Amino acid sequence: MGGMPREFPIGLTPPDWLVRNLRAHPATVDRPALVRAALALTLPLAAGLAAGRPEYGAIASMGALNGVISDTAAAYRVRVPTIAIPQVFSAVGITVGTLVHGRGWLAVAALTLVALVSGMISTIGAVASVSGLLLLLSCVVGAGLPLPGEWWLAPLLISGGGLLVLALALLAWPLRLGVPERAAVGGAYRAVADLLAASAAGGAREYDERRHAVTQSLNQAYDTILAHRARHHGRSPELTRLLAQLNAVTPVVEAAPAARLGGGALPPEVPQAVRHLASAVETGYSGPIGLRLPDPATETARALDHALRHAADVVASPDADPRGIDDGLGRPAALGIRTARAARNVALSAASWRYGLRLALCVGIAQALVSLVPVPRSYWIALTITFVLKPDFGSVFSRALLRALGTVAGLVIAAAVLAEVPRGWWDVPVMLLLAPLVPALTPRGYGYQTAAITPVILLLSDILNRLGTALLLPRLVDSLIGCVIALVAGYLLWPESWHTRVGDRLADAVDDTERYVRGAFGPDALGAFARARMRRGLYRDLSVIRTEFQRALTEPPPTGRRAAAWWPLVVAVERIVDATTAARVRVQHGAQPPTAAEVTQVARELRELAEGVRENETLHAVRTLLTGPADSVLEPLRQEVAAARAIASPR
Incomplete structure (x- = not known):
């Protein structure tokens, strides 16, 4: 018996699709993100308590939670638009929601229209997706919760909380200027080195996985560098040099399949040389780079030798010809041109209209339901639908399942907090512990993210409405109702989704x-x-x-x-x-x-x-x-x- 794995009857074995949904994704812990989340969500609470207005601190902490969700970029130049732009949409959303709060069918119509706009702009790209998400989320919160103060105060507080995350994220910019960009390019070189090593010694499956990793690494590096150049006024010598280094690894990537199909053993000096170049890129080194490469004897070996020596020359050069870079890769269009193109594509895209209509239909049904049936604090239903139906967040079916499971797990944590922790200054250390869970668990999967966000939102909601543990059961019911609406009206009725x-x-x-x-x-x-x-x-x-x-x-x-x-x-x-x-x-x-x-x-x-x-x-x-x-x-x-x-x- 000892050492033998336990076997379960076939009928009790969970199906593969369920196992894939529940499996946690591998991810590294971003410690600075944990610290930023803890400070950004806790400081507004402390400030509100010190001023005698804890509800104001709760609203600002909601904005900080939006900022934590938006903070997905590693490079500092990208963080400003990645975090700041969604906060503008969040402010607009909560303003609209506040203005229609308690207005019955006018609120239903307004939220349905906002859902349509949110869904359509979410199809543009990563920043637009988060912006659309926060636009609708904030509108739902504003329409569902009685927020204190004048109509303009909530947008100001929620934007301030989000911008606090941006300010904390940019504190290290002077010390780490250019480091994330160099790390992205160096990471592409290291992925190529792993591909070359796999082409020599690995099996077909390992080679395919390494090739996929190279594609992802190159995509990330190009997106980072080109996005920065598009926002940079004039030419940046540093970004031009990094782009030249990134272009220089392309011939090495192209030679990898030739080495794989050639069947001969690839000398270990070849992938080691690429790792040596990666280190030079990451440190910003410019100067002679000595590569120890064997003499080429075949067409493939000559191709690799030529590609590696060319890459070494580019990496070692302190300057790059910007004209050659533009001629080879094309220069990104100006921001105004790209914005106009995106708006035109959204207006004319059948896919964006279909997704916008799906989201609008589900949110409209949810708001009509709570207008006809007395459901206390029913904004949670529309919040659930918004998260489940995001177009770039994966399968609607799996997200509905994970949302329900994650909510249950989050409610267990929230129950302990709301039942045992007195309201007031004790909220500050509790938030200090709960906030880092959001960036820590989000990369693990949607269910884990839901389990982390749920107690944070419930704690902030309790500061606003003082319902305590009475919040728990309605939140579970609301989440399940939202999941059912999303599955039926946003999934089963649209064959393209399943x-x-x-x-x-x-x-x-x-x-x-x-x-x-x-x-x-x-x-x-x-x-x-x-x-x-x-x-x-x-x-x-x-x-x-x-x-x-x-x-x-x-x-x-x-x-x-x-x-x-x-x-x-x-x-x-x-x-x-x-x-x-x-x-x-x-x-x-x-x-x-x-x-x-x-x-x-x-x-x-x-x-x-x-x-x-x-x-x-x-x-x-x-x-x-x-x-x-x-x-x-x-x-x-x-x-x-x-x-x-x-x-x-x-x-």
């Missing part, structure tokens, strides 16, 4: 792959920078597909089972892109280029694969007639395309 979209997005990626093949080898072959942008865009799209795939797996059957059938093809398409890149690298370093007939044949097969994927709800095997010379540079690519077309899912 049908997997992996197949459609994968078909688009295959179409893009076909264009990539023609751009790499066709008669009108693209230049190196254009190919790099296309390849990077492909992997970015495939990363989104992986995220969509993981979301679909958390859905109950049959959606989760249908999504799982697409996974082999997701991996196969990634390998097709790898094989295309590897063939291009080999041609650049001496291999015989493919004939036009070979390129046309592979491109046609990819088009047919995309059509077959797009036409079927589930994936079936398709005919493959790829032939050509065995020694052709495209032979590995033909094999990957044949493997992709031969994949079949269970009928």
Whole structure:
């Protein structure tokens, strides 16, 4: 018996989708974020108690909680808009809510309209998503709670609390200027080093995971640097140099699949050299960098050697030509132009309208329900719907489940606090302990975030209405009602939300792959920078597909089972892109280029694969007639395309 794992009857084994929903995500603890949350939520409470107006301190602490939720950026230049812009929307939301508080059907209409606007702007991007969330959350709180003071006082207090988080976040800016940006670029180099190590010694699964990590790391680094340059007046030599260093690692990334497909052992000096470059980037070093690389003997080895020495030259250079950077990557549009584009896209996007209408329908139903049925402090229903229906927060079904479970866990903590801790100055040390749980548990998953936020909000609500433990049962009932409304009106009534979209997005990626093949080898072959942008865009799209795939797996059957059938093809398409890149690298370093007939044949097969994927709800095997010379540079690519077309899912 000893040492043997206990086996449960098959009927008692939890389903995979439930296990995936409940599993905590791995995450590192951001200690400065814990300190900021503790101070930002506690100081307003203490100030309010000292002034004899604890309710004012509670409202400011609500704003600080909004700021903690908004504080998702690591780089200081991005933190100002990331935290400040959502606070403006929060102030607008609580103003509207305060003005319609207690006005019956006018409040229903106002909240429904705000929900529509919130849902539509949430589809723009990360900052807009948080802004839309806080717009609706604050409006719901203002409409549901009788806030003290004049109508303008609550917006002032809630904005002040959010800006306190920003002020605390920026305290270390003079000491750490540029450090997060260099860390992002250095992290991309380290991810590439891990990929090269996996291409030499790791299995297929490890290599695929490392490649996905490279895509995510590059996306994060480019988003950080380009966003900063767009906001920077004039040219920043530091950001230009970092962007040049980031561009310089692209040839190394492109050589990795060639090394993988080459089959030969990659010398350990190669990934070690990339880690050496990463350290130079992270410290801001400029000067000679000695790389100890073996003499190249093959096309792949020559490609890696050339790419690494070029990267070393760029990293060592204290200056970078800004014209070359712009020509190679393109300069971000001005803020006004990007804002106008975003507004136009939202107004004309069917997806943004559909999501806005879903959110508006659910919030409208919730507000109509509480207007017809006397539900005390019913704003919690709309709060639940707002969190559950966020478009970029994952599966609606899983979020409703996790919201219910997280609320129960949070209520257990809140019950102990409200029952045993006297109101007054004791709220300050309690908040000092509860506040850090929000940034600590949020990266672990939505259920964990809900469990952390629930006691904080209930403590602040109790300061405003003094109901004590009488808050607990109504909050649980309200949360369950909100989850049911979100599941029925925001999930089951919208087939697009419970049908997997992996197949459609994968078909688009295959179409893009076909264009990539023609751009790499066709008669009108693209230049190196254009190919790099296309390849990077492909992997970015495939990363989104992986995220969509993981979301679909958390859905109950049959959606989760249908999504799982697409996974082999997701991996196969990634390998097709790898094989295309590897063939291009080999041609650049001496291999015989493919004939036009070979390129046309592979491109046609990819088009047919995309059509077959797009036409079927589930994936079936398709005919493959790829032939050509065995020694052709495209032979590995033909094999990957044949493997992709031969994949079949269970009928």
